[in-house]
Amino acid sequence: MNTELYLVSQEKSLLEALRQINDLPGEPLVLFAVDKEGRMTGTLTDGDIRRGMLSGISMENPVSAMMHRDFKFLRQSHLDVADIKRYRENRILFIPVLDDEGRIVDAVNLVKGRSLLPMDAVLMAGGKGERLRPLTDNTPKPLLPVGDKCIIDHNVDRLISYGVRDIRVSVHYLASQLEEHFAQPRDGVKVQCLREEEYLGTIGAVRQMPAFPDDTVLVMNSDLFTNIDFEDFYLHFKENDADLSVAAVPYNVSIPLGILDLEGRDVKGVVEKPVYNYYACAGMYLMKRSVIEEIPANAFFHATDLVQKLADKGRKVIRYPMNGTWIDIGTLREYQKACDLVKHL
Numbered sequence: 001m002n003t004e005l006y007l008v009s010q011e012k013s014l015l016e017a018l019r020q021i022n023d024l025p026g027e028p029l030v031l032f033a034v035d036k037e038g039r040m041t042g043t044l045t046d047g048d049i050r051r052g053m054l055s056g057i058s059m060e061n062p063v064s065a066m067m068h069r070d071f072k073f074l075r076q077s078h079l080d081v082a083d084i085k086r087y088r089e090n091r092i093l094f095i096p097v098l099d100d101e102g103r104i105v106d107a108v109n110l111v112k113g114r115s116l117l118p119m120d121a122v123l124m125a126g127g128k129g130e131r132l133r134p135l136t137d138n139t140p141k142p143l144l145p146v147g148d149k150c151i152i153d154h155n156v157d158r159l160i161s162y163g164v165r166d167i168r169v170s171v172h173y174l175a176s177q178l179e180e181h182f183a184q185p186r187d188g189v190k191v192q193c194l195r196e197e198e199y200l201g202t203i204g205a206v207r208q209m210p211a212f213p214d215d216t217v218l219v220m221n222s223d224l225f226t227n228i229d230f231e232d233f234y235l236h237f238k239e240n241d242a243d244l245s246v247a248a249v250p251y252n253v254s255i256p257l258g259i260l261d262l263e264g265r266d267v268k269g270v271v272e273k274p275v276y277n278y279y280a281c282a283g284m285y286l287m288k289r290s291v292i293e294e295i296p297a298n299a300f301f302h303a304t305d306l307v308q309k310l311a312d313k314g315r316k317v318i319r320y321p322m323n324g325t326w327i328d329i330g331t332l333r334e335y336q337k338a339c340d341l342v343k344h345l
Contacts, residue, residue, distance in 0.1 A: 003096075003107050006032050008063055010041050014049055015059035021046050027111045028094040032104055033067045039102035042067030073098050076105050079118045081235055084108060088115075108163065115231040116163030119286070120212040123155060125222035126172030126196050126205065131331050140174040142222040143181060144335065147342035151329060152178075152222045153186070159218075160187050162230040166213055169222065170205040172196040203285075204301035212289050219303065221283035225327040225338040227345070228284065236320050237286045243315040245286040246307060248279035249322050281307075282322055291315075 005024060008017050008031040021029050021044075033042040044067045052066045053059065072087060074080065074097045087095055088110050097106040097116070108116045129141030136144070142152035149157075152169070159167055171178045171193050182191040196205045206219055216234065228247065237245040253276045261269040285303055294309055295301055310317050325345070327338045 003032070003104050006030065006107065007034055007104065008032070008044065010035055010064040010067065011062050013060050013062060014052060014057070014066060017044055017063050018046070018049050018059070021049070028109070030094050031063075032096050032107075033063050034104070038104075040071070040073065040096060040098060040104055042069045043071045044068070071096075074108065074116075076100075079116065081115060081117060081231060081238070084110075084115050085231065085235070113163060114161050117230060117234050118214050119164060119216040119218055119234060120166040120168070120214045121159050121164050121218040121220070122168045122170060122206055122209070123152060123220055123222040124170050124202055124205070125152060125178055126170050126175075126199050127223075128173045129223070132329075132335060135332070135335070138174075140171075140177055141329070142169075143177060144329075146225060146329075146335075146338050150181075151225065151338075152181075154225060155220065155222060156186060156191060158227075159230065160189050164218075164230075165189055168192045168194055168209060170194055170196055170209075172199045172205075199300075200298075201300045201302045201305075202283075203295060203303040203306055204299060206292055207295035207297050207301075212292075215289050217287055217289055217292065219285045219287065221328070223329045224283055225325065225329055225342070226282075226284075226322075227325040228282075228322060229324075233284070233286060233320050237318075240318050241316065242286075242318045243288050243291055244307065244310050244317045245320045246317065247282040247284035247286075247322050248319045249282045249326050251278045251280040252276070253278070279319055279321065282326055283328060286320075 008020055010033040017031055021031060029046045031044045032040055033044055035041050044063055048066050072092055072095055074083060074095055076097050076099050093110040095108045096104045099105050125140065125142045127141065129136035132141055143150045146154060156167060167189060169178060169182065169191060175195050179193045182193050194209055203219055233247060255274055257273065259271045259274055260267050261271055281304060295306060307317060327334055329335050329338055
């Protein structure tokens with residue numbers, strides 16, 4: 001975000017600060033006070049100034065006379081998402097991000113967004129969507145509309161709302177349409193389209209991509225319709241110090257018959273109409289950046305192959321249990337379900 005709008009010299013008058021607050025584009029109405037070297041020294045709100053006026057403080061006094069010196073902040077070199085969560089729970093919704101010199105380099109606006117996650121994201125959008133034909137004959141599945149925007153934009157916008165800045169889309173089938181779709185930045189974020197010359201499965205193309213700036217990378221299918229809490233997913237991954245976390249949805253299998261409990265040909269009992277409970281892959285994976293090296297170069301490779309490879313090597317692979325909305329838009333029936341559901345969200 002444009003933090004320059006919110007910076008005010010601590011030497012400016014309260015009247016000048018009030019005028020600056022009045023010119024802000026909307027909530028939150030707060031300024032970050034800085035010294036001559038640009039280091040943050042305090043915060044000032046419109047409420048602070050009003051209380052000062054009522055107590056008789058002159059509007060010619062400097063900002064330093066009214067600013068709060070005991071302010072909350074995040075450190076750029078060690079961005080702790082758990083702190084962001086705590087601030088939100090305590091209704092602290094505008095948090096500066098400082099470098100090691102105490103200068104403001106960014107801010108988390110929890111009025112407009114949900115978090116600021118230090119991770120990168122890849123949306124896999126290279127498939128042909130054959131089960132959705134004829135809808136996908138001339139349109140890539142990620143660009144099919146669900147409500148007032150296309151499938152992939154629901155996911156991109158949600159990632160942006162969680163503060164993800166490096167978003168990449170792997171494209172293959174009807175690639176030029178997706179490249180044109182993301183030609184302009186979306187809400188200030190440039191979405192990069194990276195073309196697969198040949199389709200490499202659900203994760204193979206990630207190995208071909210330029211280096212990721214963050215230590216944590218999310219890889220997900222672009223055709224999901226979900227309200228997953230990416231912050232909770234990230235915190236769960238970090239708290240467990242996992243190499244890979246698989247988002248998983250509950251899946252129940254109900255058998256409407258009596259099932260024999262057998263030992264060889266001997267019947268040991270009957271289980272009447274059993275229900276078996278499983279967790280299924282939800283098509284979203286959080287991984288350490290180093291894990292990408294386990295994906296073979298220039299080879300067809302699925303995300304499930306990566307899960308199995310890491311598990312076989314004894315790496316730490318965990319499950320993140322999802323709740324809420326999740327639809328894998330793979331068939332006409334599921335597509336219609338998403339189109340119906342979005343009207344009520």
